[in-house]
Amino acid sequence: MKILGISGGMRNGSNDGMCIEALMGAKEMGAEVEFIQLQNLHIEHCTGCTACVQSVLGGRGGKCVLKDDFDWLLDKMLDADGIVFSTPIFEKGATGLFHTITDRFGPRMDRGNNIIGTKIAEETGGTAPDPRILKDKVISFMSVGGSDWVTRTQCDAGMLALTPMWKVIDNEVFPWALSILVEDERVARAHQIGRNIAEAAKNIEHAQYQGDAGVCPHCHSRNFHLQDGKAICCLCGLEGEIHNESGKYSFTFPAEQLEHAHDTLSGKFIHGNDIKENTGKKIANMQTEKYKARQAAYRAFITATVPEKG
Numbered sequence: 001m002k003i004l005g006i007s008g009g010m011r012n013g014s015n016d017g018m019c020i021e022a023l024m025g026a027k028e029m030g031a032e033v034e035f036i037q038l039q040n041l042h043i044e045h046c047t048g049c050t051a052c053v054q055s056v057l058g059g060r061g062g063k064c065v066l067k068d069d070f071d072w073l074l075d076k077m078l079d080a081d082g083i084v085f086s087t088p089i090f091e092k093g094a095t096g097l098f099h100t101i102t103d104r105f106g107p108r109m110d111r112g113n114n115i116i117g118t119k120i121a122e123e124t125g126g127t128a129p130d131p132r133i134l135k136d137k138v139i140s141f142m143s144v145g146g147s148d149w150v151t152r153t154q155c156d157a158g159m160l161a162l163t164p165m166w167k168v169i170d171n172e173v174f175p176w177a178l179s180i181l182v183e184d185e186r187v188a189r190a191h192q193i194g195r196n197i198a199e200a201a202k203n204i205e206h207a208q209y210q211g212d213a214g215v216c217p218h219c220h221s222r223n224f225h226l227q228d229g230k231a232i233c234c235l236c237g238l239e240g241e242i243h244n245e246s247g248k249y250s251f252t253f254p255a256e257q258l259e260h261a262h263d264t265l266s267g268k269f270i271h272g273n274d275i276k277e278n279t280g281k282k283i284a285n286m287q288t289e290k291y292k293a294r295q296a297a298y299r300a301f302i303t304a305t306v307p308e309k310g
Contacts, residue, residue: 001095001201001248003037003198005019005037006035007020008038008094010088014088014295015087015144017180018180019142022194023035024191025191025194025196028105029198031084042068050107051065052107057117057120057130059125070104073101074104078130081138082137082139082173082198083137084197085142086143087144087153089146089173090095098156102159104189104280110268111163111268114134115265118180133164138197140168140170142193145176146177153173154173155235159235162262165264168209168219169193169207170193171212174212185227187271209261217250218258219236235263239253
């Protein structure tokens, strides 16, 4: 059993310490542990070129065209049974680097796409995606912030796990945490998170969420988008109603909504079909004179300013 710790903060800072504390807890439970400091890596932003998902669904394995340290990091993540990710909180949410990793996961790491891509490769004699992508995994998150500006970070963290359908065990937020490494109770919580992830990794199929219950009974998110009299969970996308009873909020939704949840295979296949349909419309529209004329007008109007070289 291998538990990987990933820290996205400053070297030797609070996130490193909390992540390593969790790894200490995991090692107590018999886990082999490894630690990665993201500041040591070069990871480029996703360009949205979609080459990776075209490769997955084209029976060509699913490689990214960018040449940096991401594939090295991904290999370490896929090789682990469980992951503990510690990230600073920037402007209420996860850091840009964390989002870049989430973006680089993208459709390339989507479990639904990889199931389809594997089948296509088998039927055509092509290259199947890495089979480890379809392996169940547990993951926990710790978000460390300097004030009470922390209200979006749990949803940001959960997005990373949503694409490959990794099971979240803890999703902890530590506000007012500039001195967290001398706060025994919170350090002990990180230690317990490590023990929890190691215990969950022993039997992933039956592992249960151990963190804050949240409001959404499905994904435990507290973040919702309110629109036209309905509430939409910002993480799993379920649509229902928010209730307030004696100051305590709860979320209910029709049972049939579960098949649309973004972290389920049925929801992913629905999303995949939506993308396929709209991509077809886009390709058709790009051949029209209206589209070509509009693009020509944009190019004629202005060109992008770039920095001077030299």
